[in-house]
Amino acid sequence: MLTINNLSVHYGGIHALKGINLEVPQNKIVTLIGANGAGKSSTLKSIMGLAKASGGSIKFNGEDIVNKPTTNMVSKGLVLVPEGRRVFSNLTVEENLFLGAYLRKNKEEITKDLNWVYELFPRLKERVWQKAGTLSGGEQQMLAVGRALMSKPKLLMMDEPSLGLAPLIVKDIFGIIKEIHRNGMTILLIEQNAKAALEVADYGYVLETGSITLEGPGKELMVNDEVQKAYLGEHK
Amino acid sequence: MSFQTFLQHLVNGISLGSLYALLAIGYTMVYGILRLINFAHGDIFMLATYIAFYSITTFLLPWWAAFLIAIILTALLGILLERAAYRPLRNSPRISIMISAIGASFLIENLAIVFFGGRPKAFPIAPIFSKIVRIGDVSISIVTIIIPIITVIALVILNFIVNKTKTGMAMRAVSKDYDAAKLMGININHIISFTFGTGSALAAIGGIMWALKYPQLIPLMGVMPGLKFFIAAVIGGIGNIKGAVLGGFILGLGEIAIVASSPALSGYRDAFAFILLIIILLVKPTGLLGQNSAEKV
Numbered sequence: 001m002l003t004i005n006n007l008s009v010h011y012g013g014i015h016a017l018k019g020i021n022l023e024v025p026q027n028k029i030v031t032l033i034g035a036n037g038a039g040k041s042s043t044l045k046s047i048m049g050l051a052k053a054s055g056g057s058i059k060f061n062g063e064d065i066v067n068k069p070t071t072n073m074v075s076k077g078l079v080l081v082p083e084g085r086r087v088f089s090n091l092t093v094e095e096n097l098f099l100g101a102y103l104r105k106n107k108e109e110i111t112k113d114l115n116w117v118y119e120l121f122p123r124l125k126e127r128v129w130q131k132a133g134t135l136s137g138g139e140q141q142m143l144a145v146g147r148a149l150m151s152k153p154k155l156l157m158m159d160e161p162s163l164g165l166a167p168l169i170v171k172d173i174f175g176i177i178k179e180i181h182r183n184g185m186t187i188l189l190i191e192q193n194a195k196a197a198l199e200v201a202d203y204g205y206v207l208e209t210g211s212i213t214l215e216g217p218g219k220e221l222m223v224n225d226e227v228q229k230a231y232l233g234e235h236k
Numbered sequence: 237m238s239f240q241t242f243l244q245h246l247v248n249g250i251s252l253g254s255l256y257a258l259l260a261i262g263y264t265m266v267y268g269i270l271r272l273i274n275f276a277h278g279d280i281f282m283l284a285t286y287i288a289f290y291s292i293t294t295f296l297l298p299w300w301a302a303f304l305i306a307i308i309l310t311a312l313l314g315i316l317l318e319r320a321a322y323r324p325l326r327n328s329p330r331i332s333i334m335i336s337a338i339g340a341s342f343l344i345e346n347l348a349i350v351f352f353g354g355r356p357k358a359f360p361i362a363p364i365f366s367k368i369v370r371i372g373d374v375s376i377s378i379v380t381i382i383i384p385i386i387t388v389i390a391l392v393i394l395n396f397i398v399n400k401t402k403t404g405m406a407m408r409a410v411s412k413d414y415d416a417a418k419l420m421g422i423n424i425n426h427i428i429s430f431t432f433g434t435g436s437a438l439a440a441i442g443g444i445m446w447a448l449k450y451p452q453l454i455p456l457m458g459v460m461p462g463l464k465f466f467i468a469a470v471i472g473g474i475g476n477i478k479g480a481v482l483g484g485f486i487l488g489l490g491e492i493a494i495v496a497s498s499p500a501l502s503g504y505r506d507a508f509a510f511i512l513l514i515i516i517l518l519v520k521p522t523g524l525l526g527q528n529s530a531e532k533v
Contacts, residue, residue: 050415074421086416088409099409102402103421151421 001026001186002047002078002155007056007066009042016042018210019056024155024188029181031189031197031218033231034207040190041083043207044157048073048080060155075103077154081161083190085144089133093124096132096143100150110150117146120176138169145176156180157188162196174200194231198222206231237496240373245496246489251380251449253488254387258442259465260472260480261394262435268411268475269431271330275337276317278462279344280436284310284443285359285453286352292360299362307440314436315429323425341462348455359451379448390441391481394434398477407431411475460506467513473526482524487512 002024009017017039024030034040045051047058049070058066060076088096097117101110118125121142127135132143141161148156161177162170174196181187181200191197198204201218206227214226221227259281266274284306291302321340325333367378398404409417410427418424446461447453468487472479487509495502516523 048419050418069423070418071421071423074419080419082416082419086413086419088412088416090412091405091408095405095408098402099405099417099420099422102406147420 001061002188003057003059004043004047005057005059007043007046007058008054009039009046009051010054011042011051016210017046017053020207020210020212022205022212024186025203026186027181027184028202029177029187029189029200029218031191031201031204032207033191033194033197033204033227035192035230037209038207039210040207041159044080044159044188044190047157048078071103074151077152079148079151079153079156081144081148081156081158083159083163085137085140087132087135087140087143087147089131091132092129093132093135093143094128096147097124097150100147101152104150104152109152113150113152117149120149120179121146138165138172141165141169141173142176145173145180149180153185155186155188157190159190160192161189162191162193170196192231194227195222198227241496243374244376245492247374247376247380249489249492250485251383251488252492253485254384255442255446255449255484256465256468256488257481257484258387258390258438258445259461260468260484261477262439263466263469264472264474264477264480265431265435267469268477269407269428270322270333272322272333272337273466273474274317274435275334275462276321276341276344277435277439278458278465279341279348280310280314280317280458281439281443281446281462281465282348282453282455282458283313283344284436284440285447285457286348286357287440288444288447289357289359289453299360299364303444306444307437310440310443311433311437314432314439317436318428318432323428345455345459352453352455354455357453359447359453361448361451365448379445383445383449386441386445390438394438394477397434403427403430464506464509467509470513470523471516473523476523476525476527479523479525486524 004020004022006019006021007017008019020043022032032040032043042051046053049068053066056066057064060078065073065076088099091099097114101113104110123139124142124146127139132140135143145161161173165173170193177187177189178200189197189201198218198221204216204218204221205212206214206221214221214224259277262277263274266272287309288302288306291297291305292299297305317340321336322333325336365379368375369378369381398407406417406422406427407430409420410422410424414424464487468483469480470483471486472481472483490512491505491508494508495505
């Protein structure tokens with residue numbers, strides 16, 4: 001579905017991505033793990049057209065999408081839940097969700113998806129009229145995911161959905177990710193929480209300082225020595 | 237002071253406050269979305285009056301057609317201003333775009349002197365607007381009454397656009413977070429153009445009514461009022477539309493109160509605005525309705 005070839009990103013003099021290759025097949029959960037500053041967010045940003053790629057290609061269903069405007073990506077079905085949630089704190093929960101459906105015209109389908117989002121996140125339904133800025137961190141993350149679902153994504157990308165959340169909430173969020181996946185969604189997940197990410201993922205990539213150093217099925221990476229040492233804490 | 241005189245001043249104050257409010261909104265909307273003080277806003281206001289003037293005197297259009305054309309053309313000029321002076325600097329440091337705003341302001345003023353001439357022009361006032369109505373012992377020119385009415389109508393429409401339409405929702409989203417708004421598929425450039433268009437249309441409405449009240453046009457007529465509109469926006473809390481309206485009325489009523497309380501003080505009318513600004517900046521720098529910029533992380 002999504003194929004990245006030799007993608008490079010520069011920020012001024014900094015070479016953030018040094019030619020990475022990545023493949024997200026249809027109906028799979030693929031995860032990209034790595035430490036701070038490894039280039040995980042840069043990868044997502046360049047897919048969405050928020051960061052300029054300095055080389056390489058990104059193909060979505062065979063179509064080259066590198067360095068196209070973000071609004072085109074959204075209309076093609078590429079949707080990103082950004083790092084740090086980035087909900088519109090000055091808007092109500094419902095307005096945030098409707099903004100997710102900004103490019104969509106079919107009112108019936110929008111209402112259907114809105115109900116689906118409320119089913120997934122009953123907490124949001126209780127808070128429809130509340131300003132998003134008054135929600136707790138976990139609720140804001142739910143809203144960010146719900147808002148992305150309202151865009152009717154074909155490929156849902158998530159940037160550190162567990163960041164700064166209590167362990168119980170993290171469990172909820174990953175439960176939701178599995179649930180969305182069962183509905184047939186293709187997901188590209190970026191995480192520092194390598195254990196949780198590899199548990200749900202079909203395939204994983206390890207990114208270190210701008211290059212992919214390891215890749216393999218999620219279960220294999222979980223037991224890989226280097227991954228264990230670097231991200232999961234060494235087991236005796 | 238007799239009750240009649242008081243009413244007379246009150247009506248004048250509300251009328252002047254309405255004009256300040258309409259123009260302050262333009263400053264506050266642009267600031268809300270671009271974090272930019274659009275110093276050329278007062279000159280956009282001036283251009284609107286000249287467009288209406290030439291539509292009536294040179295093209296011999298009826299007053300309503302001239303006003304409509306002035307509003308539409310001014311909105312387009314506002315959009316053009318953003319395209320030419322601000323968009324190329326969107327990713328530059330904020331100081332650059334501010335300098336560009338000052339430059340745009342000087343350019344418009346001087347082009348106006350070249351094309352319209354430096355000599356004052358008398359704004360042609362249709363007979364409907366020069367009537368005087370008497371309510372009890374209070375006599376008021378019809379313009380003074382129309383101004384607040386038009387202002388309220390404009391504010392209701394603006395409120396509807398900002399709070400009830402999809403574009404308004406997008407505007408509020410863009411003012412909070414550019415990148416997140418882009419991720420919703422919102423075209424930032426369209427929303428910014430729309431904001432400049434709306435702000436400039438309000439400036440045109442305000443400008444035309446200003447010209448009906450003070451019918452003398454000069455190319456620099458936007459300078460001093462422009463500063464006051466800006467002050468009104470700051471008093472209310474820049475970036476906040478309700479704040480701009482509040483600031484406008486406080487400033488308008490305050491100025492009239494100064495003049496009314498003692499004719500000797502009328503020379504200090506302009507100073508009042510600046511003293512008020514200094515006090516606000518000392519006591520509540522974010523303005524009366526301004527929010528603290530500290531955010532939950």
